[in-house]
Amino acid sequence: MRALRRHLLGWLHRHGRRPMAIPVLALLAVGDAIVPALPTQGSVVLLGLLQPARRRLIALAFALAGTAGAALLLTLAATLDLPAQWPHSWAGAQRLLHEHGLLALLVLCALPSPPRSLIVLSALAGLAWPQILLAVARFC
Numbered sequence: 001m002r003a004l005r006r007h008l009l010g011w012l013h014r015h016g017r018r019p020m021a022i023p024v025l026a027l028l029a030v031g032d033a034i035v036p037a038l039p040t041q042g043s044v045v046l047l048g049l050l051q052p053a054r055r056r057l058i059a060l061a062f063a064l065a066g067t068a069g070a071a072l073l074l075t076l077a078a079t080l081d082l083p084a085q086w087p088h089s090w091a092g093a094q095r096l097l098h099e100h101g102l103l104a105l106l107v108l109c110a111l112p113s114p115p116r117s118l119i120v121l122s123a124l125a126g127l128a129w130p131q132i133l134l135a136v137a138r139f140c
Contacts, residue, residue: 005039012043016050026061033069033119034076040065067137070119074129077120 015021025043032040044062048055119132 008039008043012046012050016046019051019054022047022051022054022058022061026065029062029065030069030072033066033073063137067133070133070136071129073119074123074132077123 012021012025015024025047029040029043040062044058047058051058119136123129123132
């Protein structure tokens with residue numbers, strides 16, 4: 001991952017002031033929903049520093065990228081039948097913690113970062129995909 005970060009920083013140094021850097025990095029940020037090691041937040045901050053006049057466009061592009069990434073994650077979860085493998089609600093996660101204690105906590109901590117878990121758990125709890133995607137676009 002260090003090589004990826006180093007490569008990304010080099011690319012930002014060379015191209016970060018160009019308008020095309022915004023959509024390129026926003027497209028990369030779509031993958032952040034699946035691969036949590038991508039430096040999305042750092043990209044937003046650096047682009048904002050390099051292109052302060054376009055900070056609203058940067059925020060919009062990355063909000064849309066986060067929403068697209070959440071949709072991709074939900075589609076993957078449905079395709080891979082993750083509902084059969086994940087707790088069916090927050091109560092299920094609480095039951096796992098109560099029954100298995102620290103072991104369950106370690107397993108839940110090893111899962112993707114909380115926003116990713118929340119996206120899938122929200123779908124499993126019965127929230128409609130449009131509601132989930134709107135929440136991601138607005139708050140993530």
